[in-house]
Each structure stands twice: as C-alpha cells, then as structure tokens.
Amino acid sequence: MPFTVAIVGRPNVGKSTLFNRLVGKKLAIVDDTPGVTRDRREGTGRIGDLEFKVIDTAGLEEAFDDSLEARMREQTEHALDEADITLFMIDARAGITPLDSHFADWLRGRDNPVILLANKCEGSAADNGIYESYGLGLGEPFPFSAEHGVGMNNVYDxxxxxxxxxMEENAALIEEEKLLAQVQTRTIINEEGEEIEEIDTSKSPLQIAIVGRPNVGKSTLINHFLGTERLLTGPEAGITRDSIALDFEVDGRKIKLIDTAGMRRRTKVNEKVETLSAADSRRAIRFAQVVCLVLDSSLMLEKQDLTIAKETIDEGRALIIVCNKWDAVKDRKEQLQKLADRMETSMPQVRGIPIVTLSAKTGRGTDKLFPAIFQLYENWNIRVPTGKLNRWLEQMTEAHPPPLAQGRRLRLRYMTQAKTRPPTFVIFANKPGDLPGSYLRYIANGIREDFGIDGVPIRVMMRKGENPYESKKKKR
Structure with missing residues (x-):
C-alpha cells in the first residue's frame, strides 16, 4: 500500500479541484454545484518529488440516518481509515462555518495526522478566513488556490x-515493489520463425468498464465482486457520477473494474453535472478493453441500451451483455428470446455477443461472468497467420467470386491482419473502391465463423496494391 492522502471537507470547498491538480488530469467531475462528488475516488498524486495515492471524498455532511448523505459520509470515513494523512480543506473566502468547526472537532478525535489547507487564497479576500481557521485547533493553516495553482509549495510543505x-519506515517494502514493477519482456517467434522480444502485457490489469442506464445495478455488481460496500448504492437513480476505477483480482489475474454513471438519452439530460457524468462514462468506454453492458432484465435492450452498445462497438471494444435482476424474471425463456431477436435485428455487425444472466443482489449467476469475459478478451486479441488467411481467402473467392465492376472482374490479391484489439484485416485489390459492402460483410462473417472470432467487432478494409510476394515469385 503506497503512502495515502485523503482530502476531506464540507461540500464545495474545492476538494475535487485539488485532486485533479495532484493527479495531473481532470479525472474528478468539478462543478459549482455542491455535492457533485459522491463515491470516493482514488488516483496517483504527484507534487514535486513526492508521489502518493490520493483519495477524493464526498463533502462532509452531518447526517447519520439511512439517507444518501449519510452513506456518503460513511464512504469518507472509510477513506480516512485507509489514509496515512488527512488534508482538511476549508474555503478561506467563505470563512469558518459551523460545519467546518463540527468536523474539525471530529477529525481531532481520530488517529490520522490532520493538515489544515485554506483554499481559494489567491487574493486578500481570504485573509479573514485564514485568521479564523486558527480557532479550529488543527494548527497553522497552509494557504493556497487549487484552481489557479497558487501556493502549491505550501501543500508540498x-x-x-x-x-x-x-518512506523511511517502509523502505524495504518499497524496494521490493520497485523490483516487481519493472517492465518484463518475453521472447516470441514471429511468422518468419525469428525470435523477437516484446513487452509482456499478460500481467497488466484487464480494464473492464461496467456501463448501462441508471439504476440497473452496476455499482451493486461491483460491490458483490469486491466483497464490500465500496461504491454507493441505493434506490435513488443516478447515484454514481464519476467513473471510479477499482483494482481487483480473479484467479491471480489483475483486473481494473470501472464503475460508470448511468447513461440516459441526451434529450432527457438537462443538468450540467449529468452531462459531465455521461461524458466521463463515454471516456471509460474508450479506454476499456472489455465493456459489460448491464441491463435490467425486465426491460431487455431498450433504445438507450442499443445506443450504448453501438458506441462500444464503434470504439472497437469487446462487448458482453449482462442481464441483471434475473431472479425477478418470470418467463426467462421469453425474455432471452426477446433479447436475441433484438440483437439480431439491431446489431447484425457483431454476432455471438456473450449474454450472462445473473443477480448482483443475491450473487446468483455471477460466477459465469469472468470466464465469459476472459474468453471474449482472447477473441479480441486473436491473430491469424498471413499464410492461413490467404489460403482461406482463395477458398472464399472461389466459392463466391467478387462481382464484376464495369465489365471487369475484381481481383482480391492478398490479405493480412493489420492489428488486433479489435481484429483488423486489410485486403489488397485491383479496384478496392468498386467492391460492394455486401461482399465485405460476406468476408467479415466468414472470418468470424471460420476462425472462431465470436462476439467482438471485426474490421475489414480495402487497399489498392500488388501482392508483396508477387515479385518474389517472378524472380524464382
């Protein structure tokens, strides 16, 4: 566990702004609306020569019932339990509020060392708030401005x-972790039989984004796998706002689970914060490797679900359908048939998308999810040898020749796989622009069926050019 810093304070004092500045990215959603942050968010913070784990927390509220605010406060308490040091932030321009005083008393009763940070100190208007903050009993305040970066040397100090x-107390453990974190390489044999070195990515975490409409059980599913209430859940729709990345392990394999905000149709989104949350969810899809689209089993593949699925496929990600709340479905056969029919008509470009039925609340069926994800990930990374591809292409064109173009036959000269993730193939032809889309679909479907690449997007592109092996044949 690295040195850990938790940022706490009442709502709207600039905690997420400081978090973003420390991690060097706009990971946390920032807005003038109080209470934007709900779940605790983690990142790698850097300031000067210091590198540490930093936790952004929800605004402290004096709530101790079953409300959302009380559950947010509990999340902040978990962050404090994990932290080595607590940064308690106040808004120096607003001065010390009763809520600041209340939580300063609460923090003094805990074992964590507490540092008092006075934010928004870019002008003289903050002077009175700085003087008042001495009365909190947390020592000398460190003035700075998270938004403008003024006084970050004070945060360093x-x-x-x-x-x-x-660092001194954990020197031996740190040295051991550095050795484990070194980049590993492995020797592989390429198609020409040559030994080459490549970076071994098998130990890198598999990034899985959990996406879907609001209130379908995304956070509940992640909490089940983690075995703890790490993410806020409840009957309220739209609790999750930030995309939260969490490290996890399955059978010794490292996983990074990314919980995302529920994505509604854009016409229904009228709040700025929800717009920012949806943009954050789409960013999570772009950077994921496998995307789990969670559905409410009573509402199979609604229009918004199809929109999310299409965005995932367009990004080239591997997609898996997760039907949650399966225990509440009465006619399961009918619902599965309804889902299959909808996928056949609405997503014909990707056949064989895996479907997993489960209940995140009870845990039933959750054991089927990760085996399906791992198989899908293998398909997404598959590579077909060039020689095998060209023998296959010859058989395909003999069985179903390309159509004529302006009275002349189109010739598909050569084919190769350009890349994986997703599998992308390039065909060189004499007139690539004249080949109809229906024939490209014929080729793509053939690749999927004959090489067992189910459930992932396959891209087939045309290029004009000669077979690179043709000149070698002539020389012989």
Whole structure:
C-alpha cells in the first residue's frame, strides 16, 4: 500500500479541484454545484518529488440516518481509515462555518495526522478566513488556490514531513515493489520463425468498464465482486457520477473494474453535472478493453441500451451483455428470446455477443461472468497467420467470386491482419473502391465463423496494391 492522502471537507470547498491538480488530469467531475462528488475516488498524486495515492471524498455532511448523505459520509470515513494523512480543506473566502468547526472537532478525535489547507487564497479576500481557521485547533493553516495553482509549495510543505517519515519506515517494502514493477519482456517467434522480444502485457490489469442506464445495478455488481460496500448504492437513480476505477483480482489475474454513471438519452439530460457524468462514462468506454453492458432484465435492450452498445462497438471494444435482476424474471425463456431477436435485428455487425444472466443482489449467476469475459478478451486479441488467411481467402473467392465492376472482374490479391484489439484485416485489390459492402460483410462473417472470432467487432478494409510476394515469385 503506497503512502495515502485523503482530502476531506464540507461540500464545495474545492476538494475535487485539488485532486485533479495532484493527479495531473481532470479525472474528478468539478462543478459549482455542491455535492457533485459522491463515491470516493482514488488516483496517483504527484507534487514535486513526492508521489502518493490520493483519495477524493464526498463533502462532509452531518447526517447519520439511512439517507444518501449519510452513506456518503460513511464512504469518507472509510477513506480516512485507509489514509496515512488527512488534508482538511476549508474555503478561506467563505470563512469558518459551523460545519467546518463540527468536523474539525471530529477529525481531532481520530488517529490520522490532520493538515489544515485554506483554499481559494489567491487574493486578500481570504485573509479573514485564514485568521479564523486558527480557532479550529488543527494548527497553522497552509494557504493556497487549487484552481489557479497558487501556493502549491505550501501543500508540498504540508505533506512532506509525514511522507518522509513513512518512506523511511517502509523502505524495504518499497524496494521490493520497485523490483516487481519493472517492465518484463518475453521472447516470441514471429511468422518468419525469428525470435523477437516484446513487452509482456499478460500481467497488466484487464480494464473492464461496467456501463448501462441508471439504476440497473452496476455499482451493486461491483460491490458483490469486491466483497464490500465500496461504491454507493441505493434506490435513488443516478447515484454514481464519476467513473471510479477499482483494482481487483480473479484467479491471480489483475483486473481494473470501472464503475460508470448511468447513461440516459441526451434529450432527457438537462443538468450540467449529468452531462459531465455521461461524458466521463463515454471516456471509460474508450479506454476499456472489455465493456459489460448491464441491463435490467425486465426491460431487455431498450433504445438507450442499443445506443450504448453501438458506441462500444464503434470504439472497437469487446462487448458482453449482462442481464441483471434475473431472479425477478418470470418467463426467462421469453425474455432471452426477446433479447436475441433484438440483437439480431439491431446489431447484425457483431454476432455471438456473450449474454450472462445473473443477480448482483443475491450473487446468483455471477460466477459465469469472468470466464465469459476472459474468453471474449482472447477473441479480441486473436491473430491469424498471413499464410492461413490467404489460403482461406482463395477458398472464399472461389466459392463466391467478387462481382464484376464495369465489365471487369475484381481481383482480391492478398490479405493480412493489420492489428488486433479489435481484429483488423486489410485486403489488397485491383479496384478496392468498386467492391460492394455486401461482399465485405460476406468476408467479415466468414472470418468470424471460420476462425472462431465470436462476439467482438471485426474490421475489414480495402487497399489498392500488388501482392508483396508477387515479385518474389517472378524472380524464382
């Protein structure tokens, strides 16, 4: 576990702005609306020569019932339990509020070292708030501005003593982790029989995005796998706002699960925060390797689900359909048939998309999900040898020759796989622009069927050019 810093404070004091500045990316959603952050979010923070784990938390609220605010406060408490040092932020321009005083008293009763940060100190309007903050009993405040980056040297000075002490106490463990983290290479044999070195990515985490409409059980599913209430859940729709990445392990294989905000139709989105959340979810899809589209089993593949699926396929990601709340379905055979029919008519370009039925709440059927994901990931990474492809292409064109173009036959000279993830194939022809889309679909469907590449997007592109082996044949 790296040195860990938790950022806490009442709503709208700039915690997420500081988090984004420390991680060097706009990972957390920032808006003037109080209470945007709900789940605790983690990232790798850097300031000067210090590198550490930083946790952004929800705004502290004085709520101790079953409300959403109370559950957010519990998430913040978990972050504090994990942290080595706590950064308690106040808004120096607004001065010290009763809520600031209340939570300062609460933090003093905990074992964590607490550092007082006075935010929004880019002008003289913050002076009174800085003087008032001495009354919180947390020591001297460190003034800075998270938005403008002014005074970040003060934040460095606040963290450094505790960081240096922790590094000294954990020196042996840190050295061991550095050795394990070194880039590993492996020797492989290429198609020409030559030994080459490549980076071994088998130990890199498999990134899986959990997406879907609001309130279908995405966070509940992740909590089930983690074995803890790591993410906020509840009957309220749209609880999740940020895309939260969580490290996980299945049978010794590293996984990064990414929980995302529910994605509604754009015409129904009228709040800025929800617009930002949806954009964050789409970003998660772009950077994932496998995308799990979670459906409510009582509403199989609605229009918005199809939109999400199409975006996933267009991005070239591997897609798996997860039918949650399966325990509540009465006629299961009818629902599965309805889903299969909808996929056949609406997503014909990707056949064989895996479907997993489960209940995130009870855990029933969840054991089937990761085996399906791993098989799908293998299909997404499949590589077909060039020689095998060209023998196959010859058989396909003999069985069903390309159509004539302006009275002349189109000749498909040569085929190769350009890349994986998703499998992408290039065909060289004498007149590539004249080949109809129906014939390309014939080729793509043949590849999928004959080489067993089910459930992932397959891209077939045309290029004009000669067979690169033709000149070699002539020389012989």
């Amino acid at each position: 606040a963290i450094q003593p505790a960081y240096d002490k922790w």
